[in-house]
Amino acid sequence: TGVLPGALPPGDYRLASTLPDPELAALxxxxxxxxxxxxxAANGPKPKRLVLPEGASKDEVLALAEALxxxxxxxxxxxxxxxPAELETAARELANEFGGSVKVTEGSGLLSDNFPMIHAVGRASDRAPRLIDLRWGSEHAAKVTVVGKGISFDTGGLDIKPGSAMALMKKDMGGAASALTFALLVMRAKLPMRLRVLIPAAENSIAGNAFRPGDVLTSRNGMTVEIGNTDAEGRL
Known part of the structure; x- marks a missing residue:
């Protein structure tokens, strides 16, 4: 059913046959x-609409679609x-809506709080890197922690990407978006868990203070890491 909206003319449709999973079909x-x-512009193409299949829950389908x-x-x-700042805003808005909390460690605070790798990746950008820590749920529930990579744009750093490989690097924060989407679904459904979402958010840019190939950095746990390629920033 996912290909139908792109193939059908505007109008209202219903599924002619019963499917094993009507909610999945609607989604x-x-x-x-x-x-x-x-x-x-607001005057875009007219919509293609599907009558909710029999047996599908409108609330369930809409909740999943809205999160998607x-x-x-x-x-x-x-x-x-x-x-990074806008990713922080998205996390704070979710936390405020559902009664969660957000703690952010930003800029030079990453060094004083011992998150040197996040700082190294994002220090060349004028948009301060940060660690976003969203928490929600009962302290007595089972703990679930999700980490989502939040590189808002990845030039590759000094090991710069070619233009063809850089064009879509706005999507390098897709892990962060997926983690926040998961959080939205969990909190909206009030699932019995103690949720924690961690998003290291940074822009991997190029400047005189960028980390370099051959640099040896000391990580949070004291392990030293030699940089072979600045475009492998996700590992840091």
Whole structure:
């Protein structure tokens, strides 16, 4: 059903036959209907709409689709409008909506709090790197921790990517978007867990103070790491 919205003319549709999983079919249709419209005129194409299949829960389908759209919107937002600070804002808005908390360690604070690798990756950008720590749920519930990579744009650093490989590097924060999408689903469903989401957010840029191939950095646990390629920043 995911390909149907792109193939059908505008209008209202219903599924003619019963499917084993009507909710999945409806979600597929909504996933295929997604469009990133933030920078486009309001008078876009007319929608293709699907009558909710029998046996599908409207609330369940919409909750999943809204979370999916939330994550895709973050990933599709260009890096000039979405950097480490905007990822922090997205996390804070979720926490505020559902009664969670967010702690952020930013800029030089990463060094004083012993997160040197995040600082090294992001120090060449004028957009301060940070560690975003979102927490939600009962202290007595089972703990689930998710870590999402939040590189808002990846030039490759001094080992610079060619233009063809850099074009879509706004999506290098897709791990962070997925982690926040997961958090949205968990918190909205009020699942019995103690959730923690960690997002190391930075922009891997080029400047005179960028980390270099051949540098030896000391990590949080005291292990030294020799940099072979600055485009392998995710490992740091």
């Amino acid at each position: 597929g249709f909504l996933a295929g209907s997604y469009r990133f419209t933030r920078y486009k 759209y939330f994550g895709r919107d973050l990933i599709n937002t260009p890096a000039n409008d979405l950097g």
